[in-house]
Amino acid sequence: xxxxxxxxxxxxALLLTYALYQALxxxxxxxxxxxxxxxxxxxxxxxxxxFLLFFVNLVASVVYLVxxxxxxxxxxxxxxxxxxxxxxxxxxxxxxxxxxxWGIWWTWDVRLTTTLxxxxxxxxxxxLRRFSDSSQTPKLAAVLAIFGALDVPLVYFSIWFxxxxxxxxxxxxxxxxxxxxxxxxxxxxxxxxxxxxxVCWWRYRLERLQREVEExxxxxxxxxxxxxxxxxxxxxxxxxxxxQ
Amino acid sequence: xxxANSIKFLYxxxxxxxxxxALYLGSLVRRYGRLRQQMKxxxx
Amino acid sequence: xxxxxxxxxxxxxKDIRLEWRSKDALNAMLFFSLLVVVIFSFSFDPNAExxxxxxxxxxxxxxxxxxxxxxxxxxxxxxxxxxxDAYRVSPAPANSLFIAKAMGNFLLVSxxxxxxxxxxxxxxxxxxxxxxxxxxxxxxLGTWALVVNGTFFAAVSLRTRSREIMLPLLLFPISxxxxxxxxxxxxxxxxxxxxARFWIVLLLTYDVVFTTACLGLFETVLQAE
Numbered sequence: 029x030x031x032x033x034x035x036x037x038x039x040x041a042l043l044l045t046y047a048l049y050q051a052l053x054x055x056x057x058x059x060x061x062x063x064x065x066x067x068x069x070x071x072x073x074x075x076x077x078x079f080l081l082f083f084v085n086l087v088a089s090v091v092y093l094v095x096x097x098x099x100x101x102x103x104x105x106x107x108x109x110x111x112x113x114x115x116x117x118x119x120x121x122x123x124x125x126x127x128x129x130w131g132i133w134w135t136w137d138v139r140l141t142t143t144l145x146x147x148x149x150x151x152x153x154x155x156l157r158r159f160s161d162s163s164q165t166p167k168l169a170a171v172l173a174i175f176g177a178l179d180v181p182l183v184y185f186s187i188w189f190x191x192x193x194x195x196x197x198x199x200x201x202x203x204x205x206x207x208x209x210x211x212x213x214x215x216x217x218x219x220x221x222x223x224x225x226x227v228c229w230w231r232y233r234l235e236r237l238q239r240e241v242e243e244x245x246x247x248x249x250x251x252x253x254x255x256x257x258x259x260x261x262x263x264x265x266x267x268x269x270x271x272q
Numbered sequence: 273x274x275x276a277n278s279i280k281f282l283y284x285x286x287x288x289x290x291x292x293x294a295l296y297l298g299s300l301v302r303r304y305g306r307l308r309q310q311m312k313x314x315x316x
Numbered sequence: 317x318x319x320x321x322x323x324x325x326x327x328x329x330k331d332i333r334l335e336w337r338s339k340d341a342l343n344a345m346l347f348f349s350l351l352v353v354v355i356f357s358f359s360f361d362p363n364a365e366x367x368x369x370x371x372x373x374x375x376x377x378x379x380x381x382x383x384x385x386x387x388x389x390x391x392x393x394x395x396x397x398x399x400x401d402a403y404r405v406s407p408a409p410a411n412s413l414f415i416a417k418a419m420g421n422f423l424l425v426s427x428x429x430x431x432x433x434x435x436x437x438x439x440x441x442x443x444x445x446x447x448x449x450x451x452x453x454x455x456x457l458g459t460w461a462l463v464v465n466g467t468f469f470a471a472v473s474l475r476t477r478s479r480e481i482m483l484p485l486l487l488f489p490i491s492x493x494x495x496x497x498x499x500x501x502x503x504x505x506x507x508x509x510x511x512a513r514f515w516i517v518l519l520l521t522y523d524v525v526f527t528t529a530c531l532g533l534f535e536t537v538l539q540a541e
Contacts, residue, residue: 128278148489162475164540
């Protein structure tokens with residue numbers, strides 16, 4: 029398994045390079061927006077990947093709540109963190125695209141605003157995990173993930189209705205897409221998905237290592253450095269994840 | 273906005289994307305290093 | 317079912333009695349709310365038409381911040397006296413504790429709103445152009461939306477560092493659709509521009525969804541402390 033990782037990393041790098049070439053050179057130039065439109069090939073796949081990762085977090089959170097599987101909790105953390113990274117990319121590339129094309133940095137349209145709220149919810153999820161000292165943090169975080177998931181449809185719906193009352197330019201445009209552009213879009217999506225899987229895999233290994241270190245630290249304070257139970261350890265033995 | 277100027281935004285977006293990913297991956301490398309060091313200290 | 321409500325009401329009346337005796341939290345919050353209204357009045361000085369447009373936003377942001385002050389002390393008394401441990405081992409349903417706390421917060425925040433609203437009306441010379449009675453369901457549903465999630469997240473934040481900042485940090489993103497509904501509904505009612513029905517229905521939906529979620533998951537959170 030371990031030797032597979034570098035091979036996949038190289039393959040993914042090649043795929044990303046190919047996708048970049050497709051986006052910058054092969055894809056046809058958009059009629060009205062010009063070459064700036066090519067940001068689309070990075071913006072949209074990042075959004076799809078982020079939403080998929082957040083969905084993985086939701087499923088892992090529910091699995092954890094029901095079956096208390098620690099691996100599910102580890103996966104939840106990983107998916108949330110990498111999801112936030114991809115979501116950040118969406119929120120940065122969106123305004124960079126909007127400015128030259130529509131003259132505005134930001135608009136409270138349905139997609140951008142929902143993405144922003146999702147980002148806020150998951151950043152708060154990560155902050156909760158960072159600031160919570162309890163050994164029950166995974167449970168609390170899982171509960172927050174469920175609340176977030178319940179919230180998102182409401183957010184989307186409320187902004188959608190607001191926009192029907194106060195219409196404004198839609199960033200990212202709607203309507204049908206040229207099949208050649210769709211082809212390039214899908215290639216970039218495949219490349220970024222492979223990249224996301226690799227990053228998650230790497231982050232997951234990091235998470236497992238972190239938990240091993242914490243267990244070893246807990247064991248050491250319980251048993252003392254020589255494997256002998258120490259007097260003070262009996263008083264200060266932490267349960268599970270102690271305050272870091 | 274003319275297309276010569278707006279190309280800058282295209283490059284800015286692509287560079288920003290990879291910058292964000294690079295910063296994140298860099299932070300992972302640093303955390304790995306720190307954890308491996310902690311593991312070594314524990315095994316002593 | 318009968319004993320559930322009797323436990324809930326007993327907890328609620330105990331909280332009200334305790335709070336009414338000391339009036340600590342209440343006085344602090346009242347003064348804080350007054351300060352918020354005054355500061356906002358200095359920051360925004362609109363004419364009559366502008367007032368009606370933005371008052372919804374101003375008023376609900378002010379209520380939101382005052383509510384957070386109220387919510388942060390929800391579990392303070394229970395923590396001090398290890399009451400939560402007692403609840404964890406008692407046969408009383410966890411949800412009766414939650415409902416009692418949420419209802420207590422609802423009464424407290426509603427009281428704050430009832431006192432701040434006239435102040436806002438005076439400072440901004442507000443005149444309601446639409447159906448004013450609709451402000452009542454908006455206030456009731458909106459306050460419950462903030463309070464039900466706020467009470468829940470206050471419990472989630474109990475074992476975190478910087479507990480007081482953790483609560484708004486968790487509450488605000490989740491509350492966005494509710495806040496938007498409250499603000500838009502208030503704006504529409506004040507300006508008389510259209511119907512607030514959609515927003516009131518959305519608030520009701522929000523309340524139903526999240527009250528159910530809180531009731532379903534509170535036991536998990538209580539056991540997790």
